Amino acid sequence: MVRTQIQLTEVQHRELTRYSRRLGISLSEAIRRCVNTQLEHDRTSPAREDRVRAALAVCGKYRDIHGEARVALEHDRFLEDAYSRS
Secondary structure: OOOOOOOOOHHHHHHHHHHHHHHOOOHHHHHHHHHHHHHHHHHHOOOHHHHHHHHHHHOOOOOOOOOOOOOOOOHHHHHHHHHHHO
16 A cells, blocks of 8 residues: 545545444545545546537437427426416
């Protein structure tokens, strides 16, 4: 292992201390686990560009079987109709 020194805010330190006590592990182990969780999330999450590309790929693909609803132009009326039915 590599020894390093970090500075935490008081809130971070308090929450990490609580977390480590709850799990029965050292503060160092708690920090390592938090770092590993974030690194794994970053490795497995698609990049923003990929998410945007996927969203754009579906734009305009699906149509309402009842025709265009003009929701973007008349959203207030559609919401009023929806709430008045419930």
